[in-house]
Structure formats: structure tokens, C-alpha cells
Amino acid sequence: MRDPGDFHLDLPAGACPAPFSLPEKIHRRAWAAARQCTAPRPDDPALSIRAVVIHATAGSSTDGAVSVMEEARASFHWLVPDENEHAHGSFVWASAPEARACWHVRNSCFHRHVCHGARRINDWSLGVEIVNAQSGGDAFSDWQVRITAEIVRYAWAKYPNLAHVVSHARLDPKRRTDPGPHFPWEAFKRLTFKDVR
Template structure:
């Protein structure tokens, strides 16, 4: 007799998977967000090398809000930045395309400089230089569900980047890198399903 499987609550601090091989190039349905793109140069840094060499990590975030505009306002205020926004369920872009909000060649400001994890980039800090950041619009209140399309769209970004950047090895949550301050993308983000979609079932 096998025991019924115990359901373990999702813990965003454990969200990580690594990318073992290089897939075929995958196109991405993205549209440049003009308002974000216009300010990106003032709210992102140089990587210290071309992205083809420096990008080793993708970080998944949730916006703790309900709109792309709300996330872009954080950029416009100079507080943080990220490379893509996956739009919310009630937005016209949902089901159509993701928003490109910062050029990939720049290091967006989405992880605190001091953050590090021994399983990621050999424990290095200053991870913005080595990473791409994806914001998924979600209230992150423990109730707001992510849509199926949002998970697929986030996975499509990872597949696109995985094919493009030869040193890209890790996909993780903001919570794993900054467990004292952050919980995103939150307990409702279906990490295992997301991983399976990235890797191909």
C-alpha cells in the first residue's frame, strides 16, 4: 500500500530550477512598453560585459499590484526596473503579448545588491549584472490566482532567453534571493508547473 501523498504548502523561498541543456531558438511575443523603455536608461546599469557572456540567471517576481501601469510607475519613479512584465488577467494585452520594459543588455534593478544564495551563481552577489528580471502582474495577496496564460507567457520568456544566452543556468524566485524581505512571486505561483513548461513536459 502506498501512502496518500502529503500536500506540502508551496514555499517561494525554495523556488529554483536549473537549465541543463540548450534548446532551439524560440521567438517571443513581446511588445516594447514605450513609457518604460523611455526611462529604462535612467533606472538600470551597465552589466560590465555583453549579455551573451554575463547573463546567468532569471528571477521571477510578482508585482503585488493589478496592472502593468502600476509596475511601470515604479520604474518611472526611479525605484526599480525589470526586463519584462507579464500583464494581468484584466488587461487588454493578456493573452496576446508580454511587455518588454528594459533592454536586455542593461542590468535592471530588481534584486538588492547584497543578495546571494549558495546554489545560484556560486554564491555571488550583485546579481542584477548577471540576471534578467520578469515581473508577473498579480496582487500576491494569497488569493489572486495566476492565469494559465501568465504561466505560459513567463515560461516562454525563459525559453527564449535560455536559447539566446549560453551561460544562463538558473531560474529562481525573488523570495529565494531575498528571503528576509520578499515573498514573490508568492504561494499561488505554480512553480512546478512553470518549471515543466520551461523544460518541456
């Protein structure tokens, strides 16, 4: 079992997948809530997005994760549904506009190997939440792992300065363990780099 605090991929400069459109649908409740739980990015997102942060909800449903946004406690750009939900196997939920900064990492957090230790990671990152209880009995499905890699590949093709993919645990090791030790990081890494190098 791996320590989720070690989950870290650096994306090679000068190589990326060909652009493609992600199988995503706007989650209308999340999108409405995003008005009150996201912020403008200080710089042009096309050039300033440098990281993708992988989270797991520690909950059991898309609805539960969306209610966190409705209560303005946190926000994220995509939500990967769980096995027992109708979207599973078909599409991910777009929960907030990529052009907005979501609230998924504390502003004081940093990692010295992620953008040279820059803080305010939300300003220059995208957040992916995978619906998973993060307890022993709830494995990540193959599709959840594959589609999470597809989200990264989509962003990698779109944002020329995207350089890092890291777990929330990597950035906030004292408070967070997500996506947890059961997330198959090596398989996720292989899927992310498929056909790229």
C-alpha cells in the same frame, strides 16, 4: 502550498530549446524610464547572463508596475500582464533592454547555489515581473504561467551561460516573498522543460 523561497530551477548545460522570437512589444513609457533606472552591464551580456529572477508585482496593473520604473525605484526586463489587461493572452511587455542591468534584486543578496553565491545579481541576471496582487483572491492565469516559462525558454536559447531560474524570495528571503506561494512552480517547471529533455 509551497514556500516561494524554495523556487529554484537549474537549467541543464548542453540542452536548450531551439531559438524563437518571443511575443513581446516594447512598452514605450517603461523603455523611456529605463534610461534612468538601469545600468550598463559590466560584462558582455551574451556571455554574462546566468540567471532569470521571477517576481510578482504585488499590484494590480501594468501601469502601476511601470510607474515604479518612472519613479526610478526598481526596474525589470519584462512585464507579464494581468487577466483584465488587453495584452493578456497575446504578448508580454519588454520594459527594458536585455543588454542593460535592471534593478530588481538588492546588490547584497546572494544564494549559495546560484553562481556559487555571487552578489550583484542584477549585473548578470534578467528580471521578469508578473502582474499579480499576491493576495488570496488573485490566481495566476494559465497564460501568465505559460508565457513566463516561454520568456525563460527564449532566454535559455539565447544566452549560453544561463543556468538558474529562481524566485526573488529565494534571493532575498528576509524581505521578499514574490512571486508568492500561489505561483504554480511545478507547472511552470514542466512548461519550461517541455521537449528539452
